[in-house]
Every structure is written in C-alpha cells, then in structure tokens.
Amino acid sequence: MTWKDWLAEQAAQREEAGLTRRLRPRAADDPTIDLAGNDYLGLSGHPDVRRAAADAALTWGGGAGASRLVTGTLDVHAELEQELAHYLGQESALVFSSGYAANLAVVTALADRTAHIVSDAHIHASLVDAARLSRARLTVVPHSDVDSVRAALEETVAGRGGRPGDRHETRGTRTLVLAESVYSVLGDAAPLVDLAEACAEHGALLVVDEAHGLGVHGPGLVATTGLAGHPNVVVTATLSKSLGSQGGAVLGPVALREHLVNRARPFIFDTALAPAPTAAALAALRVVRARPDLPAVVHDRVASLASALGVVPPAGAVLSIPMPSPQAAVAAQADALAEGIRVGCFRPPSVPDGVSRLRVTASAGIEQDDWARAVAALLRIVAAHS
Numbered sequence: 001m002t003w004k005d006w007l008a009e010q011a012a013q014r015e016e017a018g019l020t021r022r023l024r025p026r027a028a029d030d031p032t033i034d035l036a037g038n039d040y041l042g043l044s045g046h047p048d049v050r051r052a053a054a055d056a057a058l059t060w061g062g063g064a065g066a067s068r069l070v071t072g073t074l075d076v077h078a079e080l081e082q083e084l085a086h087y088l089g090q091e092s093a094l095v096f097s098s099g100y101a102a103n104l105a106v107v108t109a110l111a112d113r114t115a116h117i118v119s120d121a122h123i124h125a126s127l128v129d130a131a132r133l134s135r136a137r138l139t140v141v142p143h144s145d146v147d148s149v150r151a152a153l154e155e156t157v158a159g160r161g162g163r164p165g166d167r168h169e170t171r172g173t174r175t176l177v178l179a180e181s182v183y184s185v186l187g188d189a190a191p192l193v194d195l196a197e198a199c200a201e202h203g204a205l206l207v208v209d210e211a212h213g214l215g216v217h218g219p220g221l222v223a224t225t226g227l228a229g230h231p232n233v234v235v236t237a238t239l240s241k242s243l244g245s246q247g248g249a250v251l252g253p254v255a256l257r258e259h260l261v262n263r264a265r266p267f268i269f270d271t272a273l274a275p276a277p278t279a280a281a282l283a284a285l286r287v288v289r290a291r292p293d294l295p296a297v298v299h300d301r302v303a304s305l306a307s308a309l310g311v312v313p314p315a316g317a318v319l320s321i322p323m324p325s326p327q328a329a330v331a332a333q334a335d336a337l338a339e340g341i342r343v344g345c346f347r348p349p350s351v352p353d354g355v356s357r358l359r360v361t362a363s364a365g366i367e368q369d370d371w372a373r374a375v376a377a378l379l380r381i382v383a384a385h386s
Contacts, residue, residue, distance in 0.1 A: 017326070018326075018327055019330070032342045033370045034342050034361075035341060035362075036342045036344040036359065036361060037363070040364065041295070041298070041365065042364045042365015043242070043243060046244070046287055049244060049284050053245075053276040053277065053279055053283075056279030056280075057275060057276040060076070062276075063274045064271060064272035064273065064275060065271075066272065067272060069268055072271060076275055076278045076279050076282065077095055080095055080278055080281055081093040081095055083282060084237075087288075088220055089229055091252065091257075093257070094267065096270070098238070099126065099211055099238030099239070099240060100126040101266040103124070103209060105250060105260055105267050106130075107207065108130055109259060109260050110174070111131075112136060114173065115136040115173060115174040115176065116138075116152075117131045117178060118141060118175065118176070120141060120144065122180070122183050122185060123180060127207075139155075146191050149177060153199070153201075153204055156175050156202065156204075176205050176207055178207050179208055180209040180211065180212065181208050181209065181212065181213035182216070182221065182315045184211070184318065187212075187320055188315055189213075189315035190221075192208060192225050192227060200232045205232055205233075205234060206232055209236045210235050210237045211236075211237060212241065212317070215241065215243060215288055215294075215295065216242055216298055216316050217316075218295060220235065222235050234251070239281040239284075242317075244280070245280040246273070246274075247277055298362050302314060302362035305362060305375055305378070308379055309382060317361055317362050317363065318360065318362075320359060321359075321382055322356075323355075328386075329345050329357060332382065335381045339377045339381075341373075343358050344359030
C-alpha cells in the first residue's frame, strides 16, 4: 500500500465513524460564546495584556530572532521568569515556547535509559511523549493511586539493592513521578501532599504539571498545599491558559534551571518565545496578583453548572460532561454551536478512560448574561443527547 492509499484509508475510516477533526478559523469579531477555550480568567483580551503584547512587538519585533542560548534571551524573558518564580514560591523559572516543550524538556533532561518513570494514567499527552522520548523504564499506575505509586517506588528501591524506605537519593536508579495538579479530563485534583511524601521517602522527584491549577488556584496547588520549594517537587506550567498568552515554564531550584539550560533539547534548539506573548504573560500575571477575586468567579460558575447537570464539580475551570457515545458528544457539540455556544468535545482516543465527554470551560471572562444563556442551552442540549 502506498502512502497516498494509506492516508486515504485513514481518512475514510474517520469519516465513516463520524469522528473527523477539522480546523475552523475563528474571526476576531466572532459572536459565539466561547466555552471551549482555556482562557480561564478571561485575560487574553484584558487591556493591560493587549497593550503589553503590542508594546513588546513594537519594541522587539515579531520574534525573538534565535534560540535563547544565542541571542534569543530578552530582558522581558528574564523579567517574566523572576516574577513567575516569586509568585509560585520557587527559586527560579525557565520559560519555553510552549507548555508542551516545557514538559518535554524537564522529563527528557532528567531521565534516560538508566532512569525509572512512574506515570499517572491520566497525564497529558506532552508528558506521555516526554516519557517515551526519555527511553526510561516506564510504569503507568492507576489514576491518583498513591499506593500504586509507592509500590512502583518500592520496586525501584529493591531493584537497586536497597531496602524499602531507604533514602539513598544519590545512588541507584533515578526515578521521576509524573502528575498534574488538576487533571484536564476529569478535572480532579491530584493527591499532591501524599505523592510528595512518597517521593521524599524513596528519593524520587515529583514533576507536577500546573497547567490547569495556575491562576484558577492562585499560584497553583503546589504552592497552596505548602509544597513550593519542596526538595522533591518540580513544577511545570503553561502561560496559555489562566495567563491568556502562550508559552510554558519549568520552576524549581536554580541547579535544575542550569541543568535545563545546558541539557534540555527543547530549550537549546528551539527559537525563544516571541516578545509579544512573553510580555502578555507578564502583564496577565500582574493582573492575577492584583485581582485575587477572579478565581472565585470560575469556581462559582463551574460548581453551579455541575450541580444543575448532576455531575461532580471539578477542582479546575473545566467541567467534563459524560456522554453516552462519541457520536452523541459530537452531535451535542454541533447543537451547542448552532445556538451560538462553542464547547469542547473529548472522545477516544483523547480520553484515558474511553468515555466521551463535552468539555465546558467556566471562564471568568464571559459576561454574566452570556453565561446564563449558555447554561440554559447546555442543560437542554445535554438532556436531549443523554
């Protein structure tokens, strides 16, 4: 079979299943109520954020011009890193061109064939890819199952000749435990304190992706649970959700930052984050610090919608509404769009448990009248397709 034939066959299978994904450009003046995006606090259109992006583009130009190890590191990068680290309670931060790149960087720079990765079954695709690229031995454990994490860590200790509970961090197999603070599909919070304790007991490093926690929970769940600066915890974050911009970051000890600068391929060989989104993220961060009331709007909205639909409220901004089939989810999404409401749709293979869902973002940036209209329509649509 030729490549052309294979691609045609794949496309035909998607069409037959009614699951073809398509890119749909969105106009700047699109009147659709957006409950599908990740702009959790509504800051992408904030006047301070817009102005910061425009001023940075006028000052620096459209791009950074090179990788950050050549001439791509700008003053605005350093300023953003300093303020991110301070807000999240970390020693240092390193900014990347995306959250995806940040996750690839931290895992592949810390793990190799001699390492062991213990991964929650529901981690984001970027961490899944990072684990694969690292070539480390991989153990996937059931979702948020701390006992299974401990068992995997005990196995690592036993395999290197130690005893369960030994804290010989400097010898034997290096182990990373991968988790998200708030998971993107179910919207549940990870048992971070228990995971950090297990990692400390076994000399492992807990890598926590705060993509859905930062902003919605202020400085994130690592900070609010008292784990900021913990010697066995490292944080990654994205600048494209609550901060309404683009980019990602890894936060932790200065020694980790220096290691990434020297060893992380997604940092070394990538052109630096452009000036406009860097400055936009910095401006949004300052708005978040000045407006600690914004997360409460998100939590109130998502809790009330969850109650009306009879589903468990999430820890983050995204509510997942289970649907009986992929086709029902796609049809409900289309009906919502016909009423001027854009919602997301999770369906296999994008969901870890195989259950199709509507994905609804309770953004603080939606006007109250629009939010009320959207909620009323969603209740009708979900009832019709359930």
